[in-house]
Amino acid sequence: MSRSSANPFEDADCVCSYGMKLTWDINDPKLPQELKQFDSFQEWTEGYVRFIYSAEDKNAQRHLSGWAMRNTNNHNCQILKKSCLGVVVCSRGCVLPDGTKMQLRPAICDKARQKQQKKLCSNCNAALELIPCRGHSGYPVTNFWRLDCKAIFFQAKGVHDHPRPESKSETEARRSAVKRQMSSSHLAQKKRFLESEAERYHDTGGHLSNMHHLSCVEGPERFSLLTEPSFPIPSQHYSSFQNTDPYKASYDSVSFDGEALPTFQKCSNPRIYMPRPPCGYEFAVPGYISSSSFPSLYKDSSSPPDADHVHLNGPQHNFAGLNVSDRNFDNTIKHHGWKQIFGKTGYGDRSDYGQVQANAAHPYYNGDYPCRYRSTPSPTAPTLQTVITTTTKVSYQPYKSSMVKYSDNIYDIKNLQNCNHMTDNMADTIFPEVKTQEDFGVIRSALGYEQDIVPTKSEQVENLDTYRYGGCTASSFSEHLGHSFRYENNEY
DNA sequence: GAATGCGGGTTAA
DNA sequence: TTAACCCGCATTC
Numbered sequence: 077m078s079r080s081s082a083n084p085f086e087d088a089d090c091v092c093s094y095g096m097k098l099t100w101d102i103n104d105p106k107l108p109q110e111l112k113q114f115d116s117f118q119e120w121t122e123g124y125v126r127f128i129y130s131a132e133d134k135n136a137q138r139h140l141s142g143w144a145m146r147n148t149n150n151h152n153c154q155i156l157k158k159s160c161l162g163v164v165v166c167s168r169g170c171v172l173p174d175g176t177k178m179q180l181r182p183a184i185c186d187k188a189r190q191k192q193q194k195k196l197c198s199n200c201n202a203a204l205e206l207i208p209c210r211g212h213s214g215y216p217v218t219n220f221w222r223l224d225c226k227a228i229f230f231q232a233k234g235v236h237d238h239p240r241p242e243s244k245s246e247t248e249a250r251r252s253a254v255k256r257q258m259s260s261s262h263l264a265q266k267k268r269f270l271e272s273e274a275e276r277y278h279d280t281g282g283h284l285s286n287m288h289h290l291s292c293v294e295g296p297e298r299f300s301l302l303t304e305p306s307f308p309i310p311s312q313h314y315s316s317f318q319n320t321d322p323y324k325a326s327y328d329s330v331s332f333d334g335e336a337l338p339t340f341q342k343c344s345n346p347r348i349y350m351p352r353p354p355c356g357y358e359f360a361v362p363g364y365i366s367s368s369s370f371p372s373l374y375k376d377s378s379s380p381p382d383a384d385h386v387h388l389n390g391p392q393h394n395f396a397g398l399n400v401s402d403r404n405f406d407n408t409i410k411h412h413g414w415k416q417i418f419g420k421t422g423y424g425d426r427s428d429y430g431q432v433q434a435n436a437a438h439p440y441y442n443g444d445y446p447c448r449y450r451s452t453p454s455p456t457a458p459t460l461q462t463v464i465t466t467t468t469k470v471s472y473q474p475y476k477s478s479m480v481k482y483s484d485n486i487y488d489i490k491n492l493q494n495c496n497h498m499t500d501n502m503a504d505t506i507f508p509e510v511k512t513q514e515d516f517g518v519i520r521s522a523l524g525y526e527q528d529i530v531p532t533k534s535e536q537v538e539n540l541d542t543y544r545y546g547g548c549t550a551s552s553f554s555e556h557l558g559h560s561f562r563y564e565n566n567e568y
Numbered sequence: 569g570a571a572t573g574c575g576g577g578t579t580a581a
Numbered sequence: 582t583t584a585a586c587c588c589g590c591a592t593t594c
Contacts, residue, residue, distance in 0.1 A: 139572085147573055148585075156573075159585080185570050186588085215585070244571090 093118075095126035095230065102126075102155055102220040102231040111227055118230075119243060121219065127230040136228040139221045142243040143209075143236060144182040148218070159216040160209035160234070161189070163241040166197035167205040181241035182206055211237040 093115045098108045114130040119142040121127070129136035139145075145158035164180035171177060178197055183189040193206055209216040212234025220231045242250070 146571095149573095149575060149577095149587090150584080151575075153574075183570070184572075188570055218585095 093125065093127050095128040098126075098128070100126065100229070102222055102229060107222070107224040107227070107229055109225060114227065120240065121230070121232045123232065123235050125230075125232050129228040129230060131223060131226045131228050133228065136221075136230065139219075140244065141219060142240060143217070143219075144184060144241050144244075145219055146184050154222060156221040158219045158221070160211065160218070160236060161216070162207045162209040163238045164192060164204050164206050165239070166200060166202050168197065168200050168202040170197060170200040170202065172199050177239075178204075179239050179241055180204065181244065181247045207238045209234075209236055209238055211235045 094111075094113050095115055098111075100107050108128070111128060114133070115127040117129060117133050117135040117140075118125075118127055119135075119140070121141065121143075131137070139156060139158065141158070144161040144163070146161055148157045148159045150157040161182040161184070164178075164182050166178040169177065178199060180192070183192045189206070193204055195204055196202065197204055211217040215234070217232065217234030217236050220229075220233070222229045222231075
């Protein structure tokens with residue numbers, strides 16, 4: 077039983093998700109039915125990947141992602157679509173005393189995000205800056221979720237061209253930690269004050285002339301020290317996600333106010349968001365713009381730093397100092413289109429496949445990795461490519477519905493052309509040549525380097541909306557598929 | 569208050 | 582037609 081090697085690039089074998097081994101698209105009228113296994117939940121999906129999660133997977137049920145994904149209305153209640161919000165960073169790209177960087181998780185709520193961007197960097201008081209995601213041909217990376225039978229199908233399109241934000245659980249943990257700390261500090265100060273006042277009362281014979289001072293220590297604004305960078309807010313991953321990650325080691329115990337919080341970890345390389353070094357921000361931007369060159373976007377000096385300002389990140393994201401206008405998105409991914417291979421399918425476009433194919437390699441392996449932090453953005457490369465994703469309003473039944481229905485009329489052609497997934501397990505062993513590149517490219521993005529070891533956190537939510545199923549019989553997932561692997565058992 | 573999902577509607581290509 | 586995006590609403594935590 078072994079997981080992928082520390083460096084998945086060294087894996088010559090095709091180590092891909094189970095979802096990638098099967099041939100399906102989130103648009104398919106019928107998704108693979110008799111699944112043999114499931115993928116373990118992937119917090120940090122990257123690239124054009126597909127996963128098939130168990131419908132029992134709590135994280136999948138919640139459509140969680142390490143990336144800050146917001147719901148996007150695709151007018152298709154069958155498929156839940158989410159788009160990446162990017163990451164919030166310090167506009168100066170200041171480096172905190174411990175060498176980490178500010179990489180906050182953008183608030184999902186629009187209003188909350190606007191408020192967030194008005195806040196200042198707790199480290200240098202510079203403006204916070206939202207780096208939008210442009211990893212899908214100039215548009216945000218999109219994630220698609222679809223429930224089918226007893227599986228939750230996940231498909232991601234695009235390669236995040238920005239650092240990772242802190243994960244959702246990380247944000248929540250940090251905020252709760254700050255809240256606890258504030259609360260405890262407040263109480264402690266109050267207690268100390270009362271004690272001192274008691275002494276004074278004792279000394280002065282009971283005259284409490286200074287009790288009004290009590291009000292001076294009340295209110296969170298009196299505890300701004302809590303937001304100072306030196307405040308020992310755990311900065312690394314704490315996640316509720318259930319999978320483990322080779323990059324995540326142990327989690328140090330951190331307690332706040334005597335209450336043991338979920339433990340955190342300080343790992344040397346907590347956020348490897350770039351799939352390969354040449355595309356890392358450090359490589360792509362050899363000469364950073366000085367902090368003075370930054371526009372003070374979203375600046376609002378009246379907004380005090382708050383809990384959102386204490387997020388720390390690993391020093392590997394050395395994109396700091398990039399001017400927004402300098403983050404040209406060099407995307408030279410060409411758009412061949414799936415249709416050129418399969419012909420007009422008459423249903424949802426699969427241009428993403430063609431997109432990857434035309435690249436002659438997955439973006440990970442191509443110099444045209446859509447990284448905006450390149451030193452030499454290609455002036456000729458189109459900044460926007462027409463990418464057709466999965467938003468067609470079709471005849472799907474609601475995603476939440478119990479029975480998946482499809483319009484046979486609409487998808488007949490497609491089904492004839494690409495029906496391997498409809499047959500029992502043919503796709504397990506048959507890789508259509510046309511998809512090899514994508515799959516191969518995704519393999520490495522989906523596993524290994526990208527994953528975070530996260531501690532298992534007890535399920536916090538049990539009363540989740542449960543998916544309902546209909547007309548599907550559960551397959552036996554206990555068996556291995558030849559050389560396949562099982563995430564659940566950390567076994568490949 | 570914020571996250572999340574849904575859905576109507578608009579806009580641009 | 583398609584996909585991105587905006588917005589409001591409801592629900593949940």
